[in-house]
Amino acid sequence: MRRVVIIFGFSCVVGLALGMIGMQYLTAQQLSIKRTDVLKTDMAGMEGKEANMWVAEIAPGAATGEHVWWKKSADSIALQLF
Numbered sequence: 001m002r003r004v005v006i007i008f009g010f011s012c013v014v015g016l017a018l019g020m021i022g023m024q025y026l027t028a029q030q031l032s033i034k035r036t037d038v039l040k041t042d043m044a045g046m047e048g049k050e051a052n053m054w055v056a057e058i059a060p061g062a063a064t065g066e067h068v069w070w071k072k073s074a075d076s077i078a079l080q081l082f
Contacts, residue, residue, distance in 0.1 A: 032062030 039053040
C-alpha cells in the first residue's frame with residue numbers, strides 16, 4: 001500500500017512539472033491584431049486633449065471580443081467600422 005502511495009505522489013509531481021513546462025509552449029500564439037498609427041495630433045481649442053487615428057488589421061478567424069466604451073462625454077467619440 002505504501003508503495004502505491006509513493007508511486008502516485010511521484011506521478012502527480014512529475015505530471016505537474018511537465019504540465020507547467022508544456023503550458024508555455026501551448027500558450028505561444030501569434031498576435032491576432034496589428035494596430036498601425038496613422039495620425040496623432042493635438043485637438044484645436046481643447047487644451048490637453050489629443051486625437052489618435054489608427055488602422056487595425058485583424059487576422060482571419062480571429063475574435064476581438066465585444067467593444068465597450070465606458071466613458072460617456074461630449075469629448076469622447078468612438079467610431080467603429082464593420
